[in-house]
Amino acid sequence: MEINGLPLHPLVVHAVVVLGPLAALAGLAYALLPRWRWLLRWPLVALSVAVAISAVVAVQAGESLLDARPELEPLVEDHEEWGELLRTWSLTFVVDALLAAWALGGPSALASGRGARETKGVLGWIAMALLVVGAIGLLVLVFLAGDSGSRAVWGQ
Numbered sequence: 058m059e060i061n062g063l064p065l066h067p068l069v070v071h072a073v074v075v076l077g078p079l080a081a082l083a084g085l086a087y088a089l090l091p092r093w094r095w096l097l098r099w100p101l102v103a104l105s106v107a108v109a110i111s112a113v114v115a116v117q118a119g120e121s122l123l124d125a126r127p128e129l130e131p132l133v134e135d136h137e138e139w140g141e142l143l144r145t146w147s148l149t150f151v152v153d154a155l156l157a158a159w160a161l162g163g164p165s166a167l168a169s170g171r172g173a174r175e176t177k178g179v180l181g182w183i184a185m186a187l188l189v190v191g192a193i194g195l196l197v198l199v200f201l202a203g204d205s206g207s208r209a210v211w212g213q
Contacts, residue, residue, distance in 0.1 A: 058121040066118035070206065072111040073143070077199035080104035080150065084192035087157060088185045091176075094163030105147075105154035108195075112147040116140050132209045139202035146191070146198050153184070153191040160184040 058065040083101040086093055119140060123129060160181045162174030177184075 058118045064118070064122045064125075066115060066122045069111060069115045069118050070203075073108060073115050073147075074199060074203055076104055076108040076111055077143075077147070077195055080108045080154075081192040081195040081199075084150070084154060084157070084188045084195075087154075087161070088188040088192070091161075091163040094161060095165050095173075098158050101154050102158050105151045109144075109147040109151045112140075112144040116144045129209075133206070136202065136205040136209050139198065139205050143195075143198040143202045146194055150191045150195050153187045157184040157188040161188075 060068060080101070083097055083104050087097045087101050090097075119133075119137065123133065123137070160177045161184055162176045162181075165173040
């Protein structure tokens, strides 16, 4: 997988590196700041989907790059494992974000109060906990996958 002769993997990875922390921070803010939920609901969902798609494409492009250059296998072994875990985690984060967007309510920014939603009881607390854990895990895994990839490219 290439674009103008450049391997796609290092190009797509940058989307994961940028969108992953943004999605995680949006998730933490959505879970912990009810007054901002009206503003963060759809950006959270969009960012979580975008980072998941980027992670899936990054893993596929990385596998393609490894097929084309098998001599890299020993160098990228750790990075490959962290990247695959990040892909799986980002896909579960989409589910966390969708559940939270549905289950967690909050006040509206409108003066009339229209659009305010109630949090759905115990399910709301579960959604909040899953979103916080998912966001923290996403931040950690983006760091670990990125760090192992940079070590593979630039040396230890």
